[in-house]
Amino acid sequence: MREKNEIINEDILTLYFKEIRKYPLLTHKEEVNLIKKIQNGNNQQAKEELINSHLKFVVKIAKPYQHRGLSFLDLINEGNLGLMYAIKLFDLRKKVHFITYAVFWIKAYLTKAIIDQSKNIRLPVNKNLILNKIKRHIRFIEESEKRTPNTIEIAKCLGLKIDIVKNLLQLDQPNVLLDSPLSTEKSNSDSLGDKILNSKILDPINYTINQCCKDDINKVLLSSLKDMEAQIIIYRFGLNGNKEHSLTEIGNIFKLTKERIRQIEKIALNKLRHPNQKRKLQDYYNV
Numbered sequence: 001m002r003e004k005n006e007i008i009n010e011d012i013l014t015l016y017f018k019e020i021r022k023y024p025l026l027t028h029k030e031e032v033n034l035i036k037k038i039q040n041g042n043n044q045q046a047k048e049e050l051i052n053s054h055l056k057f058v059v060k061i062a063k064p065y066q067h068r069g070l071s072f073l074d075l076i077n078e079g080n081l082g083l084m085y086a087i088k089l090f091d092l093r094k095k096v097h098f099i100t101y102a103v104f105w106i107k108a109y110l111t112k113a114i115i116d117q118s119k120n121i122r123l124p125v126n127k128n129l130i131l132n133k134i135k136r137h138i139r140f141i142e143e144s145e146k147r148t149p150n151t152i153e154i155a156k157c158l159g160l161k162i163d164i165v166k167n168l169l170q171l172d173q174p175n176v177l178l179d180s181p182l183s184t185e186k187s188n189s190d191s192l193g194d195k196i197l198n199s200k201i202l203d204p205i206n207y208t209i210n211q212c213c214k215d216d217i218n219k220v221l222l223s224s225l226k227d228m229e230a231q232i233i234i235y236r237f238g239l240n241g242n243k244e245h246s247l248t249e250i251g252n253i254f255k256l257t258k259e260r261i262r263q264i265e266k267i268a269l270n271k272l273r274h275p276n277q278k279r280k281l282q283d284y285y286n287v
Helices: 002-020 028-041 044-053 055-065 072-089 098-119 125-145 151-158 162-171 192-198 204-224 227-237 247-254 258-272 275-281
Strands: none
Touching: 002 055, 002 072, 028 044, 044 055, 044 072, 055 072, 055 098, 072 098, 125 151, 125 162, 151 162, 151 247, 227 247, 227 258, 247 258
């Protein structure tokens, strides 16, 4: 039955790819004109034209999210929902191309769909035991030290791999719909998506640009450095949204001396100074 469904999905995808090839890409001027029509009077024809012109982008963005529990067809459908949500919220005053903005919501819907799907998978008993152990450790640190430990600390203390800690904690997150009301008391209550958009904490455009930079930086770090070396560089220079840490602070995290952290940092920086790696990073940081 599963193989039959996969064949059906592949046939549908083939037809879909053939269909979306017909839609041309828009110039920035054409894009702006369509958005103005939509915002001035909910013009359905303009909305469909704007959506159709960006369907190929959704496919491209959805590709890396494959093999995480959802079919490629389902991922494309979720990405298209994110695209439509972006049209609803886009502000022309931002002076950017629509797709730059839409990428944020497309990725948000893709990530949310994958997390929701994972909720439907019952964790094995041994995984539940590990998750409960992690949660107990987090509660202990929060109560005793008045702070929340990061995944590296948790993994080191409990003797677990960092990826295992991250994955289990992600599975434990509550389900929240991006377009569901935050309050049931008012019919016009803001959705979570609206709240994110209006928040000073997160600007979708800046987020998208920063995320691209972060992805490039992480590729270099992961490909050229050992796990601990990469984490020390991330903490030392405040990458990926972390604050800059002193050698002593990093030593406390890894339970190593300040001098040992300095040595590992030096080794990592020497690797990053290799011409091939430096060329990849120089647009973002002076290594």
